[in-house]
Amino acid sequence: MKAAITKTALLFRLFKEAIAGSEQDYTLLSMNRAIFLLAIPMIVEMGMESIFAVVDIYFVSKLNDSDAVAAIGYTESVLSILYSLAMGLGMGATAIVARRVGEHDFKGASNAAMQAIYLALGVAFIISMTGMFYYKDILRLMGASTQVIESSSSYAFWMFTGNYTVTLLFLINAVFRGAGNASIAMKALLIANGLNIILDPILIFGWGPIPAMGVEGAAIATNTGRGIGVLFQLYFLLNGKSIIKVNWDSLVVRAKIITTVIKVSGGSILQFIIGSASWIFLMKVMSTFGDHAVAGYTIAIRVFIFTLLPSWGLANAGATLVGQNLGANQPDRAETSVWRAAYYNAFFMGFVMILFLTISPWIISIFSTQPEVLYYGVQALRYVSLGYIFYGYGMVVVQGLNGAGDTYTPTILNVFGFWVFQIPFAYLVAIELGWGPKGVFIAIALAETLMAIAAIVIFRRGKWKTVKI
Numbered sequence: 312m313k314a315a316i317t318k319t320a321l322l323f324r325l326f327k328e329a330i331a332g333s334e335q336d337y338t339l340l341s342m343n344r345a346i347f348l349l350a351i352p353m354i355v356e357m358g359m360e361s362i363f364a365v366v367d368i369y370f371v372s373k374l375n376d377s378d379a380v381a382a383i384g385y386t387e388s389v390l391s392i393l394y395s396l397a398m399g400l401g402m403g404a405t406a407i408v409a410r411r412v413g414e415h416d417f418k419g420a421s422n423a424a425m426q427a428i429y430l431a432l433g434v435a436f437i438i439s440m441t442g443m444f445y446y447k448d449i450l451r452l453m454g455a456s457t458q459v460i461e462s463s464s465s466y467a468f469w470m471f472t473g474n475y476t477v478t479l480l481f482l483i484n485a486v487f488r489g490a491g492n493a494s495i496a497m498k499a500l501l502i503a504n505g506l507n508i509i510l511d512p513i514l515i516f517g518w519g520p521i522p523a524m525g526v527e528g529a530a531i532a533t534n535t536g537r538g539i540g541v542l543f544q545l546y547f548l549l550n551g552k553s554i555i556k557v558n559w560d561s562l563v564v565r566a567k568i569i570t571t572v573i574k575v576s577g578g579s580i581l582q583f584i585i586g587s588a589s590w591i592f593l594m595k596v597m598s599t600f601g602d603h604a605v606a607g608y609t610i611a612i613r614v615f616i617f618t619l620l621p622s623w624g625l626a627n628a629g630a631t632l633v634g635q636n637l638g639a640n641q642p643d644r645a646e647t648s649v650w651r652a653a654y655y656n657a658f659f660m661g662f663v664m665i666l667f668l669t670i671s672p673w674i675i676s677i678f679s680t681q682p683e684v685l686y687y688g689v690q691a692l693r694y695v696s697l698g699y700i701f702y703g704y705g706m707v708v709v710q711g712l713n714g715a716g717d718t719y720t721p722t723i724l725n726v727f728g729f730w731v732f733q734i735p736f737a738y739l740v741a742i743e744l745g746w747g748p749k750g751v752f753i754a755i756a757l758a759e760t761l762m763a764i765a766a767i768v769i770f771r772r773g774k775w776k777t778v779k780i
Contacts, residue, residue, distance in 0.1 A: 337491055337632060338413055338639040346628055346652055352497035353488060354624030359500035363507060363536075365678075367529040368613045370511045372678045377606045378456075379526040380679070382463030384609030385453045386470050388594040390477075395583030396434050397478045400427055401485025402583075402630070403576025406716045408489030408555070409631050410780055413638020417554055424486040424548075425561045426568045430576075431482040435475040442471020453591070454598030469530035476537035483544040488627055489634060490554040495547050503540030507532050575780050578718025582725045589729035593751055596741055600687075604748050607687025610678045614692060618663045619706075625656045626707045630714030637715055642776040649711035649770070653704045660703030667696035687748055694752035698760040705763025708770045716780040720769060724762050733758035 337345045371379050404427040411420035442449065446467040450460050480503065484496035513521055514528030524531065548557040597608050629652040636645035667674070675688035709721045733754050741750030 338636050338641060338644070342644070342647060342651055345632060346625075346648065346655075349488075349491065349493050349628035349631055350625050350652070350655075352493035352624075353627045354621045356484065356493065356497040356500045357620035357622075357624040357627070359497070359504040360620050362504050362617070363533065365613045365617050366504075366508055366511055367533060368610060369678055370515050371526050371529050372610070374515070374525060376462075376526075377602055377679075377681065377684060378459045379463045379466070380606040380609055380684075381455065381459050381602045382450070382466050382526060383529075384594065384605050384612070385450050385455045385459070386467040387609070387612075388453060388591045389449055389467075390470060390474070391587035391590055392584060393434075393438050393474050393478065394481070395587040396438075396580055397431065397481035398485075399578075399580030399583045400431055400434070400572070400576045401482050402579035402710075402713045402718065403427065403572050404482060405485045405489035405627070405630055406575055406634050406714055406718070407572060407780055408486055409491075409634025409714060410638040410716070412490050412554060413635035417556075420490060421555050421557060421561050422565060423568055423572060424483075424490075424555050425557055426565055427482060427486065427572050427576075428479070429564065430569065430572060431478050432475070435478040438474045438478075439472050442467070442474070446471050454595055456602060459602065463526045465527035466530045469527060469534060473530070473534035473538075476534050476541055479541045480537050480544070483541065483548065486555055487544075487547075487553070488631055491631060491635065492547075492553050492555070493628075493631075495544070495553060499540040499544045502543050503536040505536070506539055507536035510535055571780065575716050575718060578720075578722045579713055582718065582722040585722065585725040585729055589734055592734050593737060593755070596737060596751055597748060599742065600748055603681065603683035604687045606679065606681075607675070607684045607689075608691055608748065608751075610675060610684065611688045611691035611695070613678075614674060614688075615695065618660075619702075622656050622660060622703055622706060623710075625652050625659075626710035628652055629707045630710040633711045633714035634716075637776070637778075642773075645711075645715070645776070646773070649707060653707035656707050657700050657704040660699040664696040664699040667692045667699075690749055691752050694749060695755050698756035698758075698763075701760040701763040705759070705766045708763070708766045711770060712766070712775050715775040716778040717775040720775070721766070724765055724769075728758050728762035728765070732761065 337349065340348070368380065368383060371383060404424060407423045408420045411417070411423060447460055447464050450464055450467055480499065484499060487493065487496040510532035511529055512518075514524050514532045515526070517523030547553050548555060594605070594608070597605050629649045632648035633645040636642070636648065671689045671692040672685065674692065675685050679685060679688070709724070712718070712720050736757070737751045737754035739750075740746045740753065741748065744750065
């Protein structure tokens with residue numbers, strides 16, 4: 312009994328330490344301690360990002376307007392390309408910063424971080440200008456009905472125009488994760504998410520002198536919350552209290568480092584874009600079955616993100632440990648960290664799968680009670696979750712490859728998994744064979760399972776241990 316109390320107390324102390332955040336040499340800590348201290352704030356951070364995904368859809372669904380929900384679905388499908396760019400740049404930044412920190416080259420880590428931020432600003436500017444002028448055309452291209460465009464396209468306008476906030480939030484948090492400062496990244500998301508939760512109902516439904524803005528209010532709330540989160544991040548970058556210190560010297564544009572960031576990030580960007588583009592195609596297929604199917608699918612996707620992003624926390628912890636341990640010339644320890652984190656992640660995803668198979672009607676009903684929307688949402692949760700255990704294991708392995716700087720192997724996996732198998736299979740069974748949306752959901756589960764198995768086989772070969780960045 313006393314031993315159990317002692318272990319619980321130790322676990323609680325570790326949890327407090329992980330949340331509070333402190334500089335650690337993760338290449339020297341015990342493996343379980345290193346994973347725990349990194350993963351806890353990363354899981355909380357990703358959990359906060361996943362709450363972003365469901366808060367908007369929750370409040371907007373209370374408008375009882377399937378057009379508004381569908382507008383969010385179409386917009387987010389296109390924004391997934393932006394998220395891919397931001398996450399790809401972030402993955403490259405994580406790999407380079409982690410490698411430099413493992414080598415104890417903190418100035419090099421800071422310089423790499425600043426060059427990655429410059430690239431992120433350039434990407435955000437292009438997306439903003441394009442979305443500002445062509446947001447309705449983009450929705451129309453995605454298959455949105457005239458009614459959806461006329462009533463709810465303002466959501467797309469604000470999300471495209473204000474994409475700087477999400478791009479910088481993703482990128483700078485990736486920098487902090489690579490440095491091992493996961494607690495700062497977590498706190499930035501806590502602030503951003505807390506503000507979004509407060510502002511969403513106020514701006515969507517109105518409060519006092521503030522008029523009801525509907526779905527447009529959701530977009531404004533999201534960008535405002537994320538914008539404040541970015542200001543919090545910049546405070547820590549500029550005040551010199553973290554490993555990554557941005558000073559006048561760091562602000563100099565360095566073509567060589569930018570080239571390295573582009574080279575390492577290129578594979579990450581491609582793999583995320585390839586995956587996101589497949590989601591856009593799947594949304595296009597779903598649009599052939601009507602706005603109710605799109606709305607149900609959109610709600611299910613938000614629920615998926617809610618459960619997957621915390622798993623990305625464990626995967627990101629594995630990526631950081633791989634990068635830092637390779638920098639410290641400890642490749643075997645880098646490999647062990649991935650297998651350990653993958654095991655924990657698969658266990659968690661198995662638990663989520665059981666929940667989706669048993670209580671999915673209750674979960675979807677939180678967001679919508681429209682019978683058609685409920686039907687498709689439940690169907691999506693149940694079929695897609697069948698691949699969750701493999702996906703949980705595979706996502707850590709893939710992030711391990713990314714953390715090593717081998718970003719092009721996962722890209723090749725995505726090409727074959729999404730475009731050679733998933734998309735043709737989804738089109739065949741959903742439309743040609745007449746299975747409907749169920750065919751899309753089955754295609755997603757099968758593709759993720761096959762890709763996870765392939766990633767595990769490739770990771771075991773160990774070529775990633777020799778990548779130089």
